[in-house]
Structure formats: structure tokens, C-alpha cells
Amino acid sequence: MSHAHIHRAACRAGRSVTTAWTGRAIRGFATVPSASPATRSHKVVVVGGGTAGLTVSHQLLRSGKFSQDDIAVVDPAVWHHYQPGWTLVGGGVKVKEDLRRPLSSLIDPKLKFYNENLGTFSPESNTVTLGNGDKLSYEQLVVVPGITINYGSIKGLPEALANPDALVSSIYGYDTCDKVYRTIQKLQKGEALFTQPTGVVKCAGAPQKIMWLALDYWKRAGLYDPGNLSSSPIKITFASGLPAMFAVPKYCATLENLRKERGVEGLFQHDLVSIDGNKATFARPDGKEQVTRHFDLLHVVPKMGPHAFVKNSALANSAGFVDVDETTTRHNKYPNVWSIGDASSLPTSKTAAAITSEAPVLVSNLLQCLEGKEPVAKYDGYTSCPLVTEYGKVLLAEFKYGGVPKETFGFLGIDQAVPRRVFYHLKKDFFPWVYFKSMVKGTWGGPTGWIR
Numbered sequence: 001m002s003h004a005h006i007h008r009a010a011c012r013a014g015r016s017v018t019t020a021w022t023g024r025a026i027r028g029f030a031t032v033p034s035a036s037p038a039t040r041s042h043k044v045v046v047v048g049g050g051t052a053g054l055t056v057s058h059q060l061l062r063s064g065k066f067s068q069d070d071i072a073v074v075d076p077a078v079w080h081h082y083q084p085g086w087t088l089v090g091g092g093v094k095v096k097e098d099l100r101r102p103l104s105s106l107i108d109p110k111l112k113f114y115n116e117n118l119g120t121f122s123p124e125s126n127t128v129t130l131g132n133g134d135k136l137s138y139e140q141l142v143v144v145p146g147i148t149i150n151y152g153s154i155k156g157l158p159e160a161l162a163n164p165d166a167l168v169s170s171i172y173g174y175d176t177c178d179k180v181y182r183t184i185q186k187l188q189k190g191e192a193l194f195t196q197p198t199g200v201v202k203c204a205g206a207p208q209k210i211m212w213l214a215l216d217y218w219k220r221a222g223l224y225d226p227g228n229l230s231s232s233p234i235k236i237t238f239a240s241g242l243p244a245m246f247a248v249p250k251y252c253a254t255l256e257n258l259r260k261e262r263g264v265e266g267l268f269q270h271d272l273v274s275i276d277g278n279k280a281t282f283a284r285p286d287g288k289e290q291v292t293r294h295f296d297l298l299h300v301v302p303k304m305g306p307h308a309f310v311k312n313s314a315l316a317n318s319a320g321f322v323d324v325d326e327t328t329t330r331h332n333k334y335p336n337v338w339s340i341g342d343a344s345s346l347p348t349s350k351t352a353a354a355i356t357s358e359a360p361v362l363v364s365n366l367l368q369c370l371e372g373k374e375p376v377a378k379y380d381g382y383t384s385c386p387l388v389t390e391y392g393k394v395l396l397a398e399f400k401y402g403g404v405p406k407e408t409f410g411f412l413g414i415d416q417a418v419p420r421r422v423f424y425h426l427k428k429d430f431f432p433w434v435y436f437k438s439m440v441k442g443t444w445g446g447p448t449g450w451i452r
Contacts, residue, residue, distance in 0.1 A: 038134070039127070039134075039135040039136070039137055040072075040112075040134070040135075040136050040137070041136070041137045041138075042069065042070060042071060042072040042112065042136060042137070042138055042139075043066060043070040043071065043138070043139050043140065043370070044057075044060060044066070044070065044071045044072070044138060044139065044140045044141075044142060044366070045071075045072045045074065045128060045136050045138040045140075045141050045142070046071065046072065046073045046074065046142040046144065047074045047075075047118050047128065047141070047142065047143050047144065047145050048073075048074070048075055048142075048143070048144035048145035048146060048341075048343070049073050049074075049075030049077060049080065049103050049106075049107065049113075050075070050080070050144065050145070050146045050341070051146075051341065051352050051355050051439070051440070052144035052146070052340050052341030052342075052343075052355050052358070052359065053073060053075065053142070053144045053145075054073075054080070054106055054107070054439075054440040054441075054442075055355055055356075055359040055439060055440060055442055056142055056144060056340070056359050056362055056363060056442075057071055057073050057107075057108075057111055057142075057442075058108060058111075058440065058441050058442030058443075059359055059360065059363045059442035059451070060363055060366070060367070060442075061108055061110055061111065061442065062442050062443070062451075063363070063367055065367065065370070066110075067110075068110050069110070069111070069112040071110075071111050071112070072111065072112040072113075072114060072136060072138075073107055073111050073112070073113050073114070074114045074116060074118055074128070074130065074136070075103060075113075075114075075115065075145075076115060076116055076117045076131070077103050077115075078102065078103060078115075079100045079101070079102060079103060079174075080100060080101050080102070080103040080106055080440070081099060081100045081174055082099040082100070082432055082435050082436065083099075083202065083352070084203065084351075084352055084386075084427075084431065084432075084435075085099040085432050086099070086171045086172070086173075086174070086177040087171050087206055087209045087210055087213070087388060088388075088427075088428060089171070089177045089178055089180070089181070090169070090171040090177050090178075090180030090181055090184075090210045090213070090299075091180075091181060091184075091210065091213035091214075091217070091388070091391070092181040092184070092185075092217075093391075093428060094428075094432075095178075096174060096177055096178050099432065100174070101436065103115075106436075106440050106441075108441075114130060114134075114136070116130040116131050116132055116134070117130065117131030117132075117309075118130060118131065118145065118309050119131050119133075119309065120309065120313065121141075121143075121309075121313045121314065121315055123141070123314055123315060123333075123334045123337060124314075125137075126138055126139070126141070126336070128141070138336075139336065139370070140336050140337075140338070140366055140369065140370065141334075141336060141337045141338070142337075142338045142339065142362070142366070143310065143315060143322045143337065143338070143339045143343060143344075144339060144340060144341045144343055144344075145307055145309075145310065145343050146307075146341060146342045146343055147200065147202070147304050147305060147306055147307065147342040147343060147350070148304065148305060148306070148307050149172055149173060149302050149303075149304050150302055150303045150304060150305060151173075151302050153302055153303035154272055154273060154274060154275060154300065154302060154303070155273065155274035155275065155276075156274055156275035156276055157275055157300055157302060160275050160298075160300075161173075161176050161179070161300075164179075167183040167186060167187060167296060167297040167298065168183070168275065168297075168298045168299075168300060169182075169183045169298075169299055169300070170299065170300045170301065170302065171206065171210050171299070172202070172206075172301060172302060180210060180299060183297055183299075184213075184214045184217055184218075184297070185217075187218075187223075187234065187296060187297045188223060188233065188234075189223070189233035189234060189296070190233075190234065190235070190295075190296025190297065191234075191235050191237065191293070191294055191295050191296050191297070192214065192218075192234055192235065192236045192237070192295070192296065192297040192298075192299075193237050193239060193280060193293060193295040193297065193298050193299070194207065194208065194210065194211040194214075194236070194237070194238050194239070194298075194299045195207065195239045195240070195270075195272045195280070195298070195299065195300050195301055196208070196238070196239070196240040196241060196242060196301050197241050197271055197272065197301055197302070197303045197304075198241030198242065198271045198303075199241075199303055199304070199305070200304055200305065200342075200350065201301060201303075201304050201350070202304065202342060202350050202351070203349070203350065203351050203385060204246070204247065204349050204350075204385070205246065205385035205387040205397065206301070207240070207299075207301045208238060208245065208255070208387070209387055209388040210299055211236065211238055211264070211299065212258075212388055212389045212390055213388060213390070213391065214236075214299070215236055215262060215264070215390075216390040216391050217391075218234050220391075224236065226261065226262045226263040227263075229263045232263075235265070236262075236263070236264045236265065237264065237265040237266075237267060237293070238259065238264050238265070238266055238267070239267040239270040239272065239280075239282060239293070240266075240267070240268055240269075240270065241269060241270065241271035241272075241283075242268065242269070243268050243269055244256070244268065245259060245266070246387075246397070247349075247403060248397060248399050248403040248405070249403065250405050250417050251387070251395060251397045251399075251417055253417070254395060254417045254418070254419075255387070255389075255395070258389060267282070267291075267293075269284060269285050270282035270283075270284065270291060271283045271284075272300065273290070275298065275300075278294055278295055278296065279292050279293070279294060279295070280292065280293050280294075280295055280298060281293075305320060306319075306320035306321050306343060307343070310322060310343055314333075314334075315331065315334070315337060315339075317345050319345070321343060321344060321345040322337075322339035322343050322344050322345060323345050324337075324338065324339045324340075324344050324345055324346065326345075326346055326347055326379070326381070326401070327361075327378040327379055327380075328361070328365050328375040328377070328378065328379070329344070329346070329358060329361055329362040329365065329379060330365060330369075330375055335369070336369065338362050338365070338366055339362075340354075340355060340358035340359060340361075340362050340379075341354070341355050341358065344358075346358065346379070346381070347381070347401065348381040348382075348383045348400075348401060349383040349385065349399075350383075351383050351384060351385060352435070352439075353382075353383055353384035353385070353386075353398075353446055354382065354383035354384070356382075356439065356444060356445055356446025356447070356448075357379060357380070357382040357383075357445075357446055357447075358379055359442075360377070360445060360451070361377040361378065361379040364376075364377040365377050380400045380401060380406070381399075381400040381401030381402070382398070382399075382400045382406055382446075382447070383398075383399065383400075384396070384397060384398040384399075384446070385397040386423060386426060386427040386431070387419075388424065388427060389419040390419070392421055392424050393419035393420060393421055393423070393424050394419060394420065394423035394424040394426070394427045395416070395417060395418070395419045395423070396408075396409075396416040396420075396423040396426070397416065397417075398416060398447070408447045438450060
């Protein structure tokens, strides 16, 4: 049997769609099934109700090719958060409570919502087992649970974050993002240290966004003077495990110039490993001796990685991410399994913006597969980072695979490496609005605009 025939057969595999629970759905809310040991069958099971999960499940539903409960969404969360807004919470611009919605309220009633943990994947039998022991069978599986934040990866970090008197904070969690602004306000003098780890993180530009906002706050308060650092009450250091300010050369050049102009010390290839009181210790590459620095304020970006139920499954690559083709988003071994977003192996920056381009490709190719056809849509690696450089200005980095710029406003003659006020209002006002208004409903395509 040819490779194409094998893929088509796998596309058609799966049980008929049945529903084991027939409770009434509350209007505007998804049906939450009661506990039952029975195996339930669906055409598509989507593991994850985050940005990728909601976008994909609703774009599939809007195709008109699915009936009630054909598509299932699995996620244990109570709340769905607009995480890109947490940077602005840290800068005192947004309130974190305004950036979340009950997850069940965002899921169309035609979708079956399992508000449960995912236990295990069994791709050979086209089933998943939920945390409560129930099994779901599928024809197609979409694995989009995001990644997890490993606070314990930095010794002393959980204790420092929980201590209200410690000026240690992070924009990377709902419980800690509002502490950031309080620490910025509280610091009157001393060493302010901002970190970025090696390895995968959500939005690789965010660790420095909060630094630029803090710098601007202290500058306006008369506590930071980039033109006269010797007399400046506050000194600022950016300590990154990476070798440069940003991975894309075009934008890196601008950010490196800003760092020098604004008097920020750069400690590159310094990876934070422990916190002890007011001392931060960094690992260095190639067996070099560790470096310890004193701080009076510390903003930490913890290490991140795949969830254990993904990493320890047959779906994962050696790094623990769902092993998919970088153009079709289809699994490299199991042709009826798909993944995008943070949990996937797609070699691009992990951002919400990336999902605006990834999701339509996955949806198109999955629908092709259901019809016994081969995937034709291709993802080019598009992602974006609206990088806040001060209150009121954003550098809008947009690029594809290979770090090649792919800018939305280039046709207007606009250089997006130049921070602009209009981009700040996209970040602050438009993107949060369009996210809840359209993106999670499957009707926002990012640079391509609204999807009908």
C-alpha cells in the first residue's frame, strides 16, 4: 500500500459518532458531561482549551461539516486567560481580572466540553483517557494543551514569589503578574535585575518588555537617568541565557541600540538557577564558573516546557513536544494527529499571533484528511511579538521561519523595527478586544483579517 493510501485509510479510521450523555446545555455555555465509565466517540477530539484549542475547535465548527458533539474539547481549567496582557498588568496599564473569562463561556454549545485533565494518549487505538478514567475515541486528534511553567526550576523562586515583602516577581503567572507593578513602584534605589532563561518560553520578547516599562516608569519618576548613570538612584541589568537581545537580526539591532542608549547593562549567556535572599546566581555555558549578583528588585522568567502527559507520550519528540511536520502541522508518525501552538514542535516563536496563522493551516489540512485527501495548506512559520519599548510605543516584530521579517505594514513603507505609538494601541487596545471578540470564536486570522 502506498504512503498516500496509508494516510487516507488513517484519515477515515474511527468509530461512528455517538453521545453517551444527553443533558441540556445552558444557553451560551458548553455541555459539561456527567461522569461515566463509558467510552464516548467523536469525530475530532481537541486536547486543550487555550488560544490554540479554542481557535481550532471553532474554526472546525464554522466549516459547517460537523454536527452537535462531533467535536470535543478537553481542558481542566476554570478560567481562560489572555496571557499577552499580563505584561501590561505588570506595567500598571491593565487589571488582570479584565483579561480572563470562564472557559465554559467561550466554548460553543455545539462542542462537547470535558472539563477534565488528560491522562494518557493511545494513538494506536485512536483513544485518549481522561484523568477520571473515561475514554474518548476519535477519528482526528488535535493536541494543543500549551506548555507548563516550571517555577521550581529556579531554586528559591517559589518562596520569593510568595513572599509579599520580597521584590521578586514575574509576569508569567496570573497570581504573580500584578505583584510586578507593586515591586516597580516600591523600588526607590538600587540594582534592578531582569532575567530571561535559555530554552523555550512563551513570547521570547516579553522578558524585556517589562524591563522597558519599568525603566520608563523610573525615568518619569526621576529615579533613572540614562544620561548620567553614576548619579542615577536605580541601575538596570538585563541578564539573559541567550547570546543577544532578540533572535531576529533586524529587530535585535534596534533593541541592542536601545539597551546601550538607555544605559542597561547586558549580561548575555547568564541563565538564572537560584535565588538566595538578595542574591541571584547564574549558570554560564561551557563549564564556566557561576556568577552571583546582588539585586534590590528581580523580575524572573521561569523555565518552561511540555506537560508531562505530552512529554511522556508516544506523540512527543526527543524534546517532549508534539512531533509534527513544520509546514502541514500533521504528526510525523500518526497521520490523524495534529498540533500547533506552544505544545507543538513547530520551530517558531511561541505566541498567540503565531496561532492566527497556524490554525487555518491545521483546520484546512484536517478537513482534507477527513475527506481522504492529502494536506495541501502550508504554514510558513509566521509569528509576531509586539515588543513594548516604553509607555506609548511598540516595536512590532513580525517574522517567519529563518528569522525572515514578514511585516504586515511594509506595503505602506513603514519600518516596523521603529517603535511607534500606533503599534502600542494595537497591543494595548485592539489585540485584547479582537482576541475575545473574534479570535477564540474562530473568526480572526491575524494579518489576513477576519475570517468568514
